[in-house]
Amino acid sequence: MFLNTKLTEMIHEILIPIIKPGDTIVDATVGNGFDTLFLAKAVGHQGKVIGFDIQEKAIENAKKRLGSEGLLERVSLIHDSHSNIDQYVFQPIGGAMFNLGYLPGGSEEIITKAESTIKALEKTAYLLSRGGFITIISYWGHPGGKEEKEAVEQFLNELDNKAFITAKFNFLNRSGSPPIIYLVQKL
Ligand SMILES: C[S@@+](CC[C@H](N)C(=O)[O-])C[C@H]1O[C@@H](n2cnc3c(N)ncnc32)[C@H](O)[C@@H]1O
Secondary structure (H helix, E strand, C coil): CHHHCCHHHHHHHHHCCCCCCCCEEEECCCCCCHHHHHHHHHHCCCCEEEEECCCHHHHHHHHHHHHHCCCHHHEEEECCCHHHHHHCCCCCEEEEEEECCECCCCCCCCECCHHHHHHHHHHHHHHEEEEEEEEEEECCCCCCHHHHHHHHHHHHHHCCCCCEEEEEEECCCCCCCCCEEEEEEEC
16 A cells, blocks of 8 residues: 555655656665665666765665675765765766665664755755656654754755745654655756
């Protein structure tokens, strides 16, 4: 059932008809590499995935995952903050995924933060080709999460509506601090 699946899988379902073979897509938060692997399959052998993470452990985990599937060739894994995306990506991109929060199974203290997330979103929006997308999952129950969520929401509210459509998917009857999905598309 669609609404009862993992949020990351929901995003994958949304993106399957949107990502085209040969696209260049950014995974802004590689983590354990599950999204990177999904993207590497979706872009096909002529496509490219560029992944960022500030944790060496995340880059290593992802490298192993992609290597075991024989897909490392179409992926560049960059051990740096996504806020420096403009130092690595110079061509228009088909899309980008941001899966905010901390590395599952890793330190809960190493989290994505409002300032670098917004810097990265600004630069990524600028890199999007026409029709290109950004997906953001905001897990915001941890310390610092609410501040980041509010910054993301303000950024998306203020994004030029002649150039971008922005949207928000919110669970209404889930307890706690249910994650939020934000979607952006360049017109
Ligand atoms: C929720 S996890 C991502 C999960 C991942 N998409 C997966 O499939 O396993 C968030 C990741 O963002 C990383 N991160 C935190 N700050 C970052 C930054 N400024 N730039 C890039 N990655 C960052 C963390 O190290 C963590 O691995």
